[in-house]
Amino acid sequence: xxxxxxxxxxxxxxxxxxxxxxxxxxxxxxxxxxxxxxxxxxxxxxxxxxxxxxxxxxxxxxxxxxxxxxxxxxxxxxxxxxxxxxxxxxxxxxxxxxxxxxxxxxxxxxxxxxxxxxxxxxxxxxxxxxxxxxxxxxxxxxxxxxxxxxxxxxxxxxxxxxxxxxxxxxxxxxxxxxxxxxx
Amino acid sequence: xxxxxxxxxxxxxxxxxxxxxxxxxxxxxxxxxxxxxxxxxxxxxxxxxxxxxxxxxxxxxxxxxxxxxxxxxxxxxxxxxxxxxxxxxxxxxxxxxxxxxxxxxxxxxxxxxxxxxxxxxxxxxxxxxxxxxxxxxxxxxxxxxxxxxxxxxxxxxxxxxxxxxxxxxxxxxxxxxxxxxxx
DNA sequence: CCGCGATGTATCGCTGCGATACATCGCACC
DNA sequence: GGTGCGATGTATCGCAGCGATACATCGCGG
Numbered sequence: 001x002x003x004x005x006x007x008x009x010x011x012x013x014x015x016x017x018x019x020x021x022x023x024x025x026x027x028x029x030x031x032x033x034x035x036x037x038x039x040x041x042x043x044x045x046x047x048x049x050x051x052x053x054x055x056x057x058x059x060x061x062x063x064x065x066x067x068x069x070x071x072x073x074x075x076x077x078x079x080x081x082x083x084x085x086x087x088x089x090x091x092x093x094x095x096x097x098x099x100x101x102x103x104x105x106x107x108x109x110x111x112x113x114x115x116x117x118x119x120x121x122x123x124x125x126x127x128x129x130x131x132x133x134x135x136x137x138x139x140x141x142x143x144x145x146x147x148x149x150x151x152x153x154x155x156x157x158x159x160x161x162x163x164x165x166x167x168x169x170x171x172x173x174x175x176x177x178x179x180x181x182x183x
Numbered sequence: 184x185x186x187x188x189x190x191x192x193x194x195x196x197x198x199x200x201x202x203x204x205x206x207x208x209x210x211x212x213x214x215x216x217x218x219x220x221x222x223x224x225x226x227x228x229x230x231x232x233x234x235x236x237x238x239x240x241x242x243x244x245x246x247x248x249x250x251x252x253x254x255x256x257x258x259x260x261x262x263x264x265x266x267x268x269x270x271x272x273x274x275x276x277x278x279x280x281x282x283x284x285x286x287x288x289x290x291x292x293x294x295x296x297x298x299x300x301x302x303x304x305x306x307x308x309x310x311x312x313x314x315x316x317x318x319x320x321x322x323x324x325x326x327x328x329x330x331x332x333x334x335x336x337x338x339x340x341x342x343x344x345x346x347x348x349x350x351x352x353x354x355x356x357x358x359x360x361x362x363x364x365x366x
Numbered sequence: 367c368c369g370c371g372a373t374g375t376a377t378c379g380c381t382g383c384g385a386t387a388c389a390t391c392g393c394a395c396c
Numbered sequence: 397g398g399t400g401c402g403a404t405g406t407a408t409c410g411c412a413g414c415g416a417t418a419c420a421t422c423g424c425g426g
Contacts, residue, residue, distance in 0.1 A: 001412080002412085002413080016374075016375090017375065017376090018373060018374050018375080019373095019374095025323065026323055026327050026331075027331075028338070029320045029323070029324065029338065029339035029342050029343070030317070030320045030343060030346055031338060033414085034413075035413070035415065035416095036374095036377090036414095036415095037377080037413065037414055037415070037416085038412070038414075040375070040376055040377080041376090041377090041412095041413095073374090074373090074375090075375075096384090096385095098385095108338050109332070109334060109335045109338055110332075110334075111332075111334040112332050112333065112334055137212045140208065140209055140212070141212065148209075148210075149292070149293075149294075151291055151292060151293075151295055155211070155212065155214060155288060155292055156211075156212035156213070156214070158349075158352055159212050159213040160212070160213060162213075162345065162349075163213055165345070165348070166341075166345075169341055184381080184382095185381085199405075199406090200405070200406065200407090201404060201406080202404090202405095216383080217382080217383090218382070218384065218385090219383095219384095219406080219407075219408090220382065220383055220408080220409085221381070221382045221383070223406070223407055223408085224381095224407095224408090225381095225382095256405090257404090257405065257406090258406075279415090279416095285381095
């Protein structure tokens with residue numbers, strides 16, 4: 001899932017870890033963070049899997065004697081052919097709903113790289129899962145409302161409203177996307 | 184953090200794992216889930232720490248021959264004296280902001296067991312952390328807005344609005360709570 | 367010239383998730 | 397009267413990601 005984000009960012013230009021992390025923050029904003037603690041291991045995993053490779057064409061090194069010794073310089077990564085393929089695959093993939101749900105934000109951030117039909121599918125998937133959960137909570141709430149603490153109640157109602165808000169947001173997006181699908 | 188929730192629930196009556204999980208769902212609703220995968224290990228940890236103990240006074244067992252053999256019956260837990268103490272401690276504790284932030288929902292759900300001053304402190308803490316994050320995102324967004332993908336932009340703005348909404352919610356609650364503090 | 371904040375790579379221990387296994391109980395349906 | 401299925405119940409496994417932290421270098425202002 002972090003993987004998808006990394007592939008998406010490298011799709012535009014080669015980057016090193018630190019920069020990737022900055023972009024990640026800039027791209028996902030308050031939606032998701034990703035710490036170095038997951039980024040670096042993930043980069044290694046992806047490199048081992050052959051999705052990305054170290055980019056040696058880095059200007060830093062070219063400019064004369066790189067001082068050698070331990071000089072732990074930047075490690076710039078770029079997408080491989082397999083990586084590009086994997087990106088496209090992950091970007092339209094279904095998988096178990098839990099997976100889809102977690103990656104939704106990342107997925108959405110790279111929507112411009114997908115077809116309108118895929119977008120609608122993803123958005124509708126997210127919406128229906130959200131609606132499902134909402135109804136579950138609502139039902140439980142109706143059943144236990146009387147027994148519940150006033151603070152608990154407020155918490156739940158706030159949560160419910162948040163979910164509702166997102167559902168409405170998604171509905172608007174779906175509406176707009178539908179218009180983009182050629183007749 | 185799950186610990187706080189368990190202590191809070193057991194504070195009202197002894198319960199076994201399954202029932203705890205149900206209550207957890209009913210109490211926290213859409214805010215947080217907690218799976219068995221965390222619940223059972225946590226119960227063990229808490230028992231080892233002496234915060235909770237098995238409750239033998241269970242009616243099931245009393246009612247004649249319990250069929251013995253493997254009969255892996257319910258394991259009912261109750262709060263110990265240390266547990267009660269720990270609960271009060273955790274409920275008003277500050278700790279690192281990350282900790283506070285994650286436990287906020289649980290904390291809030293048990294607000295009726297705290298003093299109004301503590302409530303205000305917790306609510307204000309949450310609000311200021313939220314505001315801080317919001318400003319960070321806003322600043323980054325202002326800087327990169329032009330370069331950003333339209334979808335990325337929409338995602339970020341939606342996120343920002345959500346945070347904003349919660350800040351407003353918190354402000355209302357703070358207002359109300361303040362009135363409850365004796366002159 | 368030195369000190370500090372930004373840049374940069376990397377690891378550690380922890381919490382919690384989701385899936386799953388397995389067993390029993392109660393009751394609905396035929 | 398059996399049988400089958402959904403709710404109740406305990407438990408574990410592997411995995412993803414977090415937050416803190418260590419450590420090194422670079423660039424710039426005082």
